Amino acid sequence: MAIMRYAEALNAALREEMERDPTVFVFGEDIATYGGVFKVTAGLAEAFGDRVRDTPISEQALTAMAVTAAMTGTKPVLEIMYADFMPLTLDALINQASIYNYIWDGQVTMPFVLRTQGGGGVGTGAQHAKSLDSLVAHIPGIKVVAPVTPADAKGLLLAAIRDPHPVVVLEHKLLYNTRGEVPDDQGPVEIGRARTVHEGSDVSIFATSRMVLEAEKAADALAGDGISAEVIDLRTLRPLDLGAITASVAKTNHAVVVNEDWGFCGYAAELSATIMDHAFDDLDAPVERVAALDMPIPYSQPLEEVVIPNADRIAAAARRALA
Amino acid sequence: MPANRPTLDERLEMHRRMLVTRRIEERLGEMHKAGQTRGPIHRCDGQEAVGVGATAALEQRDYVTTTHRGHAVYIGKGLDPRRVVAEIFGRETGYGAGRAGHMLVADASRGMIGGNAIVGGSIPAATGMALSIQILREERVAMAVFGDGAAQTGICHESMNMAGLWKLPVIFLLEHNEYGLTVHHTAQSAVPELHVRAAGYGMPGVQVDGNDAVAVFQAVADARARALRGEGPTLIEARTYRVEGFSTSDMGGYQRQEDIDRWKARDPLLVSRAVLGEEADAARIAAVEKDAEETVAAAFEAALSDPLPEFAPHAPSAPYANAGGGC
Ligand SMILES: Cc1ncc(C[n+]2csc(CCOP(=O)(O)OP(=O)(O)O)c2C)c(N)n1
Numbered sequence: 001m002a003i004m005r006y007a008e009a010l011n012a013a014l015r016e017e018m019e020r021d022p023t024v025f026v027f028g029e030d031i032a033t034y035g036g037v038f039k040v041t042a043g044l045a046e047a048f049g050d051r052v053r054d055t056p057i058s059e060q061a062l063t064a065m066a067v068t069a070a071m072t073g074t075k076p077v078l079e080i081m082y083a084d085f086m087p088l089t090l091d092a093l094i095n096q097a098s099i100y101n102y103i104w105d106g107q108v109t110m111p112f113v114l115r116t117q118g119g120g121g122v123g124t125g126a127q128h129a130k131s132l133d134s135l136v137a138h139i140p141g142i143k144v145v146a147p148v149t150p151a152d153a154k155g156l157l158l159a160a161i162r163d164p165h166p167v168v169v170l171e172h173k174l175l176y177n178t179r180g181e182v183p184d185d186q187g188p189v190e191i192g193r194a195r196t197v198h199e200g201s202d203v204s205i206f207a208t209s210r211m212v213l214e215a216e217k218a219a220d221a222l223a224g225d226g227i228s229a230e231v232i233d234l235r236t237l238r239p240l241d242l243g244a245i246t247a248s249v250a251k252t253n254h255a256v257v258v259n260e261d262w263g264f265c266g267y268a269a270e271l272s273a274t275i276m277d278h279a280f281d282d283l284d285a286p287v288e289r290v291a292a293l294d295m296p297i298p299y300s301q302p303l304e305e306v307v308i309p310n311a312d313r314i315a316a317a318a319r320r321a322l323a
Numbered sequence: 324m325p326a327n328r329p330t331l332d333e334r335l336e337m338h339r340r341m342l343v344t345r346r347i348e349e350r351l352g353e354m355h356k357a358g359q360t361r362g363p364i365h366r367c368d369g370q371e372a373v374g375v376g377a378t379a380a381l382e383q384r385d386y387v388t389t390t391h392r393g394h395a396v397y398i399g400k401g402l403d404p405r406r407v408v409a410e411i412f413g414r415e416t417g418y419g420a421g422r423a424g425h426m427l428v429a430d431a432s433r434g435m436i437g438g439n440a441i442v443g444g445s446i447p448a449a450t451g452m453a454l455s456i457q458i459l460r461e462e463r464v465a466m467a468v469f470g471d472g473a474a475q476t477g478i479c480h481e482s483m484n485m486a487g488l489w490k491l492p493v494i495f496l497l498e499h500n501e502y503g504l505t506v507h508h509t510a511q512s513a514v515p516e517l518h519v520r521a522a523g524y525g526m527p528g529v530q531v532d533g534n535d536a537v538a539v540f541q542a543v544a545d546a547r548a549r550a551l552r553g554e555g556p557t558l559i560e561a562r563t564y565r566v567e568g569f570s571t572s573d574m575g576g577y578q579r580q581e582d583i584d585r586w587k588a589r590d591p592l593l594v595s596r597a598v599l600g601e602e603a604d605a606a607r608i609a610a611v612e613k614d615a616e617e618t619v620a621a622a623f624e625a626a627l628s629d630p631l632p633e634f635a636p637h638a639p640s641a642p643y644a645n646a647g648g649g650c
Contacts, residue, residue, distance in 0.1 A: 025458050051458060056488065061481030064444065065451030071436060072386060074455040095441050102637060105420040107431040
């Protein structure tokens with residue numbers, strides 16, 4: 001068991017897969033010589049030559065190229081520097097990657113991984129701080145994972161690369177330097193399984209990405225009030241672990257959903273509707289939603305802090321659910 | 324004889340495939356008028372020499388991706404006309420089992436992957452295939468067929484830049500038929516001759532007579548050889564003209580009749596027959612033409628009596644089949 005930074009865990013996954021499978025290649029802006037803005041790909045170019053490529057700043061073409069490279073025998077892992085640039089990738093995701101396996105009746109598979117990072121909290125401003133989870137989780141045919149721990153970062157990236165279908169890996173800029181235990185034999189983590197962070201009996205908090213850490217803080221605060229909160233890290237935004245969700249709601253009868261993307265038409269809205277669809281009879285109160293405020297992410301710290309969800313808002317939502 | 328010169332047999336086969344495509348188009352036009360087709364159908368009458376001539380210069384293992392107007396490329400790449408027609412009529416026996424429709428036909432076993440109805444979409448598609456070929460160090464090439472309209476997209480620039488930069492084994496075949504929807508190219512492009520853009524991407528740009536299948540074949544064969552030598556991409560501008568409307572639902576009225584007449588006089592089938600007539604005897608040409616007519620008649624007959632598909636949700640190979648929670 002080693003203690004690793006999240007970025008190192010991702011690096012380990014890429015390195016292992018590239019060693020194991022010569023068809024895996026990694027490309028994106030600044031990722032080869034420089035090792036990536038968050039140093040996730042550090043050292044890979046030295047080890048793997050032209051299978052690690054710096055690219056021009058051409059997100060649209062790169063994503064479309066990954067789609068067909070994936071159909072023709074390679075396993076591309078494309079890094080899109082910020083989730084905010086995902087709008088440039090959307091034609092390739094919506095009109096290409098997600099459809100071919102279906103419309104060509106299984107003639108092709110698409111082992112394509114798009115890695116990106118999102119989220120706010122460090123003053124990167126309105127074009128470098130968004131979470132656009134809903135945008136990609138909306139597309140049938142695309143899987144979306146969002147690891148929080150270093151162990152999951154490695155395990156879910158391994159699973160994504162081995163998956164025959166397109167997977168978007170949503171990382172978070174505030175997680176790269178977090179540390180955690182990663183088993184020496186950490187293998188793939190099954191896509192579509194949630195992780196119970198800790199058990200509780202009064203209210204279930206379903207969280208994604210860095211919001212899991214805020215939910216844990218909220219649970220600690222709630223414990224001070226004698227409220228036992230169960231925190232569940234969804235890990236996979238699509239497909240969803242419906243079993244874990246309904247089992248937890250059956251136990252606590254109260255649900256809070258937390259996601260850093262915008263609220264309106266957002267991922268938290270989908271989660272609360274899903275809980276209504278599948279666990280309505282177990283609910284003693286309406287599902288509480290916590291999401292970013294519906295506005296551009298501002299730069300200045302006191303402004304940004306209001307817009308992005310945090311432990312206080314999560315705890316307040318839990319108290320409302322229980323009121 | 325230089326390697327890029329198609330043999331007589333190859334030219335007879337190109338002639339046959341162009342005629343197969345033409346008869347499919349004509350029949351589709353009639354069936355559209357009779358209300359027997361679904362959605363718009365984009366005919367390529369008069370442009371068959373581009374799709375057929377270009378694909379004849381490829382090997383089966385080479386990849387090709389085309390546009391919403393891809394029938395000549397499908398037939399040129401050796402797809403079964405019956406299964407192409409079946410796909411157009413939404414039949415279970417179609418190449419996508421009725422899920423793709425006429426704009427998105429693919430046969431992965433022949434490298435035809437596939438038609439692409441997002442304008443410009445075929446350009447990065449072939450570039451990505453070429454990247455995969457380069458990473459795997461394979462002996463094959465990828466070809467993008469795209470229109471003069473598609474040449475105006477941003478993604479065209481990104482793709483060609485990367486292809487030139489990395490010397491990818493890709494052929495950009497620009498089918499210049501003078502129109503993007505109803506708008507003439509002079510209202511869409513700052514330059515009338517599009518092969519000149521190749522200079523900006525560090526690749527050769529060549530222009531060919533797009534109504535002469537042999538000329539297209541030769542240009543593609545040269546570009547293929549260059550790509551296989553590791554020298555990178557080529558931009559080929561094949562000049563042709565869209566004699567029919569944009570699609571079967573186009574009401575027309577914006578093209579000059581004298582242009583249409585002038586181009587019809589240089590119909591690729593007339594050009595092809597004239598050249599063949601110098602070398603092949605008339606009986607051989609007639610036999611090839613008869614075969615084309617019979618192939619198409621049989622393709623329609625079989626395809627139209629093939630069954631329609633049963634609906635099934637995203638098949639077992641699909642992303643969510645085994646994961647907890649559906650969605
Ligand atoms: C991105 C995108 N924009 C617009 C359209 C609608 N559209 C379909 S075909 C076409 C014109 C394409 O012109 P060109 O590339 O020259 O091909 P041609 O139809 O002449 O064969 C347009 C605008 C589309 N399918 N995709």
